[in-house]
Amino acid sequence: GAVVSQHPSRVICKSGTSVKIECRSLDFQATTMFWYRQFPKQSLMLMATSNEGSKATYEQGVEKDKFLINHASLTLSTLTVTSAHPEDSSFYICSAMLGGSSNQPQHFGDGTRLSIL
Amino acid sequence: GESVGLHLPTLSVQEGDNSIINCAYSNSASDYFIWYKQESGKGPQFIIDIRSNMDKRQGQRVTVLLNKTVKHLSLQIAATQPGDSAVYFCAEKGFNKFYFGSGTKLNVKP
Numbered sequence: 001g002a003v004v005s006q007h008p009s010r011v012i013c014k015s016g017t018s019v020k021i022e023c024r025s026l027d028f029q030a031t032t033m034f035w036y037r038q039f040p041k042q043s044l045m046l047m048a049t050s051n052e053g054s055k056a057t058y059e060q061g062v063e064k065d066k067f068l069i070n071h072a073s074l075t076l077s078t079l080t081v082t083s084a085h086p087e088d089s090s091f092y093i094c095s096a097m098l099g100g101s102s103n104q105p106q107h108f109g110d111g112t113r114l115s116i117l
Numbered sequence: 118g119e120s121v122g123l124h125l126p127t128l129s130v131q132e133g134d135n136s137i138i139n140c141a142y143s144n145s146a147s148d149y150f151i152w153y154k155q156e157s158g159k160g161p162q163f164i165i166d167i168r169s170n171m172d173k174r175q176g177q178r179v180t181v182l183l184n185k186t187v188k189h190l191s192l193q194i195a196a197t198q199p200g201d202s203a204v205y206f207c208a209e210k211g212f213n214k215f216y217f218g219s220g221t222k223l224n225v226k227p
Contacts, residue, residue: 108160
């Protein structure tokens, strides 16, 4: 149980393109999802917290107009990297949490490798 | 912001030996901790968790120890196997968010 699916797994596109990444909780409802960014050989850096039915909460230094997050249902959150540039190339990972404020582990998708040419 | 850090960036062990991976955290108010395993090109995989009202928790071949006095967390893997080779992260929950440590790469030598 607690499966999180992320799509696509890999994207290669030209500079200036906007890219949408989907994160789905397949067998549970997730009121909260998280989006992370990971550079090679580094840790996961929290970008934003996605709450169903409300605006996402962004971490300091993350541009909300650059990284658009939509969490329209209890099983789907999307991250759109707008007008992507080479410096946006990274591994983007989403996670979903079963509980709200209770102590439950996050369950992660398998990430999206974004390469901007 | 909060920080969760690790003492050792890499750890090499012989197959069959026990492994110990350490983590230091900074927020004494954190009440929930998780260890994750990440294989190359994949998302983190849950290993074991522990709440702050406990100091030890055991799973299958893994044990997590929590020392709140010195804000230290460790993951012990018994009889380490080649399949355990991966990067291990500790994560700390604060303000309904999870903050990750810098990771330890575990190399298991056959």
